[in-house]
Amino acid sequence: MRAGARVEAEAHREATDELSEIIVNNARRIQDRVKELADAVKGATTAPEFHPCRIAGCAADVMTSLRRYAADKGVVLQAEGLDALPVIHADERRLFNALYNLVDNAIPEVPAGGSVTVRGSVEADKEVLVLTVADTGKGMPPDVRERLFTSGVRSNKSGGTRLGTKIVKDVVAAHKGAISVESAVGVGTTITIRLPLTHERL
Numbered sequence: 001m002r003a004g005a006r007v008e009a010e011a012h013r014e015a016t017d018e019l020s021e022i023i024v025n026n027a028r029r030i031q032d033r034v035k036e037l038a039d040a041v042k043g044a045t046t047a048p049e050f051h052p053c054r055i056a057g058c059a060a061d062v063m064t065s066l067r068r069y070a071a072d073k074g075v076v077l078q079a080e081g082l083d084a085l086p087v088i089h090a091d092e093r094r095l096f097n098a099l100y101n102l103v104d105n106a107i108p109e110v111p112a113g114g115s116v117t118v119r120g121s122v123e124a125d126k127e128v129l130v131l132t133v134a135d136t137g138k139g140m141p142p143d144v145r146e147r148l149f150t151s152g153v154r155s156n157k158s159g160g161t162r163l164g165t166k167i168v169k170d171v172v173a174a175h176k177g178a179i180s181v182e183s184a185v186g187v188g189t190t191i192t193i194r195l196p197l198t199h200e201r202l
């Protein structure tokens with residue numbers, strides 16, 4: 001084989017391997033989301049599996065899954081401060097589902113030209129990791145905001161299951177974390193998740 005052809009074949013193989021990895025990863029993520037949805041419908045609580053977890057990688061996977069949906073709506077997905085976060089003790093698969101639902105909810109609310117940003121920081125004295133999902137979207141009136149993470153949540157989508165926010169709430173609870181929402185009509189919404197850095201004491 002010519003040297004040039006060999007280099008080309010190698011590049012082709014690498015591209016194929018990368019694509020296969022993306023497909024396998026996506027298939028696993030879809031399976032995890034279906035399981036989380038099934039649990040949410042049944043009201044079941046599967047015990048979380050805590051392992052060392054890199055939030056940056058988890059959020060990157062969420063963005064890879066939703067980037068096309070966002071791009072079709074003219075919305076930019078951004079990550080800030082995630083690479084600098086420490087490795088935390090968490091159930092990465094379930095955190096993916098929580099972040100996925102938050103970003104998935106934000107995208108349709110954002111007018112073209114806007115953004116959805118996942119930010120991370122640490123409150124070292126409290127050993128808490130703070131994750132926010134902030135959008136430049138339509139925002140929520142107080143009555144919608146107040147019901148958001150309750151059993152009285154409303155959906156503004158035809159066919160909306162209202163399970164997205166339930167899943168987020170369940171995942172945060174499984175991590176003994178806390179969730180809060182700030183929203184202003186016409187300005188946007190920021191959802192904040194606070195998670196313990198470690199679960200050794202649980």
Ligand SMILES: Nc1ncnc2c1ncn2[C@@H]1O[C@H](COP(=O)(O)OP(=O)(O)OP(=O)(O)O)[C@@H](O)[C@H]1O
Pocket residue numbers: 101105106109135137138139140148153154155156157159160161162163164165166189
């Ligand atoms: N970032 C946001 N900005 C404005 N409204 C939001 C935002 N996130 C959630 N909401 C409101 O909360 C409602 C409930 O969200 P939830 O994820 O529980 O259900 P859904 O998104 O309507 O349905 P599904 O998750 O099945 O698509 C949404 O329909 C929307 O009205």
Ligand SMILES: [Mg+2]
Pocket residue numbers: 101104105163164165
């Ligand atoms: Mg939703």
